[in-house]
Amino acid sequence: MSFDDLIPRLGDWVSEVRGRLVPNQLLSEVTWFRVGGPAQLFFMPADEEDLAYFLKNLPEDIRVTTIGLGSNLLIRDGGLDGVVIRLAGKAFGSIEVLDGHRLRVGTALPDVKVATAAAEAGIDGLTFYRGIPGGIGGALYMNAGCYGTETRERVVELRGVTRQGDIITLTNADMDYRYRKSNGPRGVVFTSALYQGVAGDKDEIRARMREITEKRESSQPTRAKTGGSTFKNPEGHSSWKLIDAAGCRGLQVGDAQMSELHANFLLNLGAATAHDIETLGETVRNRVRATHGIDLQWEIRRMGHFAAGKEVREFLDGDVFVGPV
Template identity: 75%
Template structure:
């Protein structure tokens, strides 16, 4: 399917970034599924983004995508404007005084961990175990192995929906487990992190250990979105799924990983519908077995294809729009 052309006006001629109508988003998500963006905008830099948002009519929906790792875009695609920050304009890393490091929102988490290690900055090794980029990590308070983004992020720069460039503190973000509560509609463009002094070789060794652990326990070389469900208090999602008989469960080419059953896989030509239906099937099985209702960690967004709605726990409400 495709969307009608979104006509914005002559002011777009002043943009330095790229506008692409009906861009297939399956090309940029790790699951390799999903419909088109009505209009994809890749700004040249922070000022270009601010100009775009300032002039964009308020009634047009804006959706921001990162590197596409923790994301399930539905087969019907996303209406309005989808913004994706490029490495060229938002991929810089700068080492600052006081054992701090500044990173653009398009920088992969792993690169930030590596740059910090080279500079003798400890405390950011956890980013070597998280797929995706800094923008997504800031949005969802990404973390692993006992450390979260909120533990190290000092401040971030963002462009508001009105096109204003602002600086936000850690407190402004209202971080919770795998969630932030910053200004609605703001696009994060960079962040400053504070670490502690460390020996580069010791830090790198711990990063190697994290990488080895991930590679031995997670299907990181498959078409996957990463960890699917949040861990409920006092429980591990993978264990609840395993106990409910979900390990290896399949719907079409969508499958629960045999290696780590909190990961969904696209083993071939799965659709977003297959993956989301499988996820809700897993949630239903866990609820029936343990009474615990798993919550999605992967962001699901966009429109269902006609006749391909997915209901919560298979029998509840139909999801609509971005989640």
């Protein structure tokens, strides 16, 4: 499917935009799952000022969605109407080492690059980012964490652009972080963040990062088309254990599969659609609820329109389950 071209509707001001504007950009090309329909208008701003100018002039009735590296994201097959913003690494990928064991980083950076830069500067406290397959923008939004540390423990302040085009600074408290989520002002596109670390020994930090890498590669499907951890851990439980005990390890719908290596990772084996992936996820939720009486909550962000006739209901009925093939 495709959407009407938004650019003619925007008016003369759009000629002053310096970034890249692409009507009906296929989002399957920019997400790790490699699925999803088009963005009605895809925008990659040239810099923070370009982003602010665009948002200040964009009519309020046009929906705006911001995506990062697409690692923890499922775009449905019908795509996204309105504007989809993605920050490019060239403009939003800087790293600045500051006094006091601090780092200021652009939000288009992959998490692993921040962990590496901190290690090279002898800054400890950010090694956990070595184990998170995503970008800093998403980590700030979702309070990403692993191995006992979360983003909220290290971020001091964030810089961003509001839907009205104002450039603002937010504190850690402004974000009201919770487990795997934030409750800060809606509609802000984060552009950079300031992190606080502690003094550390470079060799010791590098050694811990190698341990994290080895642990991930031995226990997770790191080279597959996936979205990382599919479901949040319910309090007192591990999602992968609940999924495994419900008989869902290796479960498959079309070309979507729950990983044999790590039962909380959902994979695109090659030709899966977003419909296959979401159907499998909801089938797993149904099975876990039936087996354990626990409602798993998606950690992967799902957004966009369903393709016609391909809607997916929450907690699918048992009789729609498609077994492993």
